[in-house]
Amino acid sequence: MKPRTKITSIVVAATAVVMALAGCSTAGGTAGANGAGGAVTHVAGAPSWCGTKKISFALLDGFGGNSWRLVTTASGKAEAEKCPSVTKFSYADGQGSTAKASSDIKGLVSTGVSAMVVFPDAGQAVLPALTAAYKAGVVTVPYRVFPGGKAGVNYDKWIGDDFANDGNNWAAWIKKNVPTGGNILFLGGPAGNSQSTAEYDALKSNLGSDYKFIGETPFQPTNWDPTLTQTLLTADIAKYSKIDVIVSDFGPTLVSSLPLFQKSGRSIPALATSDGNSLSCFWEDNHAANPDFKLMTVATGNDNVRLAVDYAIAKASGGKIPTADSFKGPIFEDSVSQAPHGVQCDKSLPGDVYLSAQIPGTTQSALGK
Amino acid sequence: MADAMTRDGTSLKSARFSVSKGLITIGSATVLLFVVSGVLAPSSISPTSLSGMLPIACVLAVVGLGQMLVVQQGGIDLSVPGMMSLTVVIITHNPDGDNSKLVPAILLAVMFAIIAGIANGLMIGGLRLNPIIATLGTNALLYGADLAISGGRPRITTTLLQSVTGGQTLGIPNAVFFAVGALIIVTVVVKKTVAGRRFEAIGASPEAARAVGLRVRLHQTSAYVWAQLLYCLAGVLIGGITAQPSAFEGDVFLLPSVAVVVLGGTSLLGGRGFPLATLIAAVFLQQLTQFVITLGVSTAIQTLVQAAALAVGVSLYTVNWAAIFARFRVRSRPVVSSA
Numbered sequence: 001m002k003p004r005t006k007i008t009s010i011v012v013a014a015t016a017v018v019m020a021l022a023g024c025s026t027a028g029g030t031a032g033a034n035g036a037g038g039a040v041t042h043v044a045g046a047p048s049w050c051g052t053k054k055i056s057f058a059l060l061d062g063f064g065g066n067s068w069r070l071v072t073t074a075s076g077k078a079e080a081e082k083c084p085s086v087t088k089f090s091y092a093d094g095q096g097s098t099a100k101a102s103s104d105i106k107g108l109v110s111t112g113v114s115a116m117v118v119f120p121d122a123g124q125a126v127l128p129a130l131t132a133a134y135k136a137g138v139v140t141v142p143y144r145v146f147p148g149g150k151a152g153v154n155y156d157k158w159i160g161d162d163f164a165n166d167g168n169n170w171a172a173w174i175k176k177n178v179p180t181g182g183n184i185l186f187l188g189g190p191a192g193n194s195q196s197t198a199e200y201d202a203l204k205s206n207l208g209s210d211y212k213f214i215g216e217t218p219f220q221p222t223n224w225d226p227t228l229t230q231t232l233l234t235a236d237i238a239k240y241s242k243i244d245v246i247v248s249d250f251g252p253t254l255v256s257s258l259p260l261f262q263k264s265g266r267s268i269p270a271l272a273t274s275d276g277n278s279l280s281c282f283w284e285d286n287h288a289a290n291p292d293f294k295l296m297t298v299a300t301g302n303d304n305v306r307l308a309v310d311y312a313i314a315k316a317s318g319g320k321i322p323t324a325d326s327f328k329g330p331i332f333e334d335s336v337s338q339a340p341h342g343v344q345c346d347k348s349l350p351g352d353v354y355l356s357a358q359i360p361g362t363t364q365s366a367l368g369k
Numbered sequence: 370m371a372d373a374m375t376r377d378g379t380s381l382k383s384a385r386f387s388v389s390k391g392l393i394t395i396g397s398a399t400v401l402l403f404v405v406s407g408v409l410a411p412s413s414i415s416p417t418s419l420s421g422m423l424p425i426a427c428v429l430a431v432v433g434l435g436q437m438l439v440v441q442q443g444g445i446d447l448s449v450p451g452m453m454s455l456t457v458v459i460i461t462h463n464p465d466g467d468n469s470k471l472v473p474a475i476l477l478a479v480m481f482a483i484i485a486g487i488a489n490g491l492m493i494g495g496l497r498l499n500p501i502i503a504t505l506g507t508n509a510l511l512y513g514a515d516l517a518i519s520g521g522r523p524r525i526t527t528t529l530l531q532s533v534t535g536g537q538t539l540g541i542p543n544a545v546f547f548a549v550g551a552l553i554i555v556t557v558v559v560k561k562t563v564a565g566r567r568f569e570a571i572g573a574s575p576e577a578a579r580a581v582g583l584r585v586r587l588h589q590t591s592a593y594v595w596a597q598l599l600y601c602l603a604g605v606l607i608g609g610i611t612a613q614p615s616a617f618e619g620d621v622f623l624l625p626s627v628a629v630v631v632l633g634g635t636s637l638l639g640g641r642g643f644p645l646a647t648l649i650a651a652v653f654l655q656q657l658t659q660f661v662i663t664l665g666v667s668t669a670i671q672t673l674v675q676a677a678a679l680a681v682g683v684s685l686y687t688v689n690w691a692a693i694f695a696r697f698r699v700r701s702r703p704v705v706s707s708a
Binding site: 233 | 410412413415416417418420421422425465466512516524525535537607610611612613614615616617618620621658659662663665667668669
């Protein structure tokens with residue numbers, strides 16, 4: 001062997017490790033103060049969940065790098081601003097790194113926040129950090145993704161989204177609009193995530209044996225990433241000559257992939273998914289040329305965070321604790337029945353606003369500018 | 370032998386052409402992969418599948434060419450994700466759907482690329498910092514700019530960019546033309562110009578190059594600048610291909626960018642670069658992904674297959690199999706006789 005081999009092997013190995021770590025590179029968490037009135041001693045006019053005790057409040061994301069999260073963060077902030085007892089608002093973004101998400105939680109605990117609402121993207125992996133925060137006396141409310149553990153032991157309460165509700169809504173619509181059964185392709189988030197799994201279980205139990213799930217089950221893991229979605233959908237279109245319904249729990253990531261159907265001389269199939277302005281406008285531009293392209297969306301759930309914020313602030317500031325323990329996303333658009341709404345495309349707004357959210361589209365479009 | 374353990378590779382030579390071992394290896398592996406794909410999963414080589422696979426393979430090829438230039442100088446560039454993601458953010462956020470603002474936005478991204486490249490180059494070529502640490506730092510700075518500009522939110526790609534980089538001409542994805550263009554430019558500049566020949570010579574042996582009076586630092590710095598410009602081009606491409614990109618679009622390209630350079634036969638210690646083999650390696654890697662997805666195996670198996678292919682590919686270059694077999698034979702004999 002050549003004399004350099006050993007050193008080189010070490011260098012190569014070290015490079016591999018560093019490259020793996022580079023995926024977790026950080027660019028600094030942000031923590032912006034947002035004074036919401038300092039001298040208020042009572043909460044007349046504020047919602048019932050807003051107690052009188054002054055608190056500082058933090059919102060943490062596991063991955064904040066898309067417009068959905070930006071709207072969600074703005075929703076959480078707007079909700080916290082309704083309560084004058086919140087004297088300081090901080091935000092941190094884990095940028096998809098479990099290590100950073102955990103250190104963000106610990107860092108904010110050490111700065112003395114009274115309550116935190118956490119999007120635990122990494123699931124169980126951030127449970128130790130959540131538990132540490134809870135044990136340090138911080139009101140800790142994970143939401144949407146289930147982090148494992150137990151309320152009262154590892155955190156105060158988990159405010160889920162009732163994803164089975166979404167699955168049930170999709171299934172009912174599929175049965176009504178593709179009544180004779182057919183092939184269903186379900187595109188979900190990262191492999192094993194609780195949201196897509198719950199949705200699949202609900203779909204499966206509602207749809208009888210006439211409906212066949214094609215592709216990987218319970219779902220094809222897209223990581224909600226447009227590049228990977230495109231790769232997967234390309235393979236699916238090539239492989240399956242008959243796709244009757246596509247179900248996806250993040251509809252807008254499909255927009256760049258759907259034209260592949262037309263390129264291969266097929267109609268875009270029926271689509272049951274979550275809403276987004278780009279998707280709605282894509283439907284408006286393309287449904288005439290694609291006779292099978294029916295669209296139904298459930299609200300994408302930006303307002304899930306509001307319930308979690310209400311709960312955390314109520315518990316920390318001594319307000320009235322909300323009784324609901326999960327968010328139920330309503331049906332938003334249905335191109336067939338037009339109920340509760342027809343497809344809502346607003347071309348004057350950017351594609352990445354979510355018209356189902358409480359925050360108006362115009363306000364959303366000004367975010368991040 | 371062109372491999373990751375020696376500074377330079379020899380090649381099979383005929384009168385006019387020289388074909389590197391890397392090109393033969395990756396070329397035949399790619400042909401084999403397409404044959405296997407055609408037999409086991411015919412739909413993975415259907416026109417639909419190729420029209421979805423090729424654009425992403427081309428983006429990977431462009432990133433790989435950039436990484437190759439850096440690797441040729443014995444360096445490594447971990448700022449790939451930062452520059453790609455920043456480019457995506459600038460070209461989607463600044464125009465905000467307005468086609469007329471697209472060109473200024475691309476020029477702004479190019480400016481960032483040049484600045485980041487010079488910063489990397491000065492730290493590594495000038496101050497002799499370790500390339501892993503220096504480019505990791507630059508990556509963090511680029512992500513800082515990414516988040517400062519976008520708040521973590523790229524916009525929808527403009528329709529112009531979608532049609533230029535995401536569209537097709539004569540049934541061929543436009544990204545292919547960009548990748549082939551980048552390949553031709555890199556090949557001609559590195560292989561056919563005086564500066565390019567010096568560039569390779571410096572990569573092969575900086576000490577010898579310095580001894581004969583070549584401007585080593587300048588060439589090493591320039592590698593990082595050219596690389597950043599290629600990452601910037603890759604960012605523009607992926608921005609058009611995925612209509613609604615995320616703010617971290619470059620992350621998934623870092624490891625494959627190094628993988629395609631190694632699979633293409635360029636030594637991690639520097640020296641000769643193999644642009645065509647790097648481009649073919651990118652097609653190989655992406656087709657492999659497409660193939661295992663089409664096979665319908667679980668995500669866990671998909672990852673294992675890709676990792677195994679990479680391990681086999683790299684071991685073809687780095688492990689001296691003849692020596693291992695020879696040693697094995699010598700050792701096994703006394704064991705047999707003593708038993």
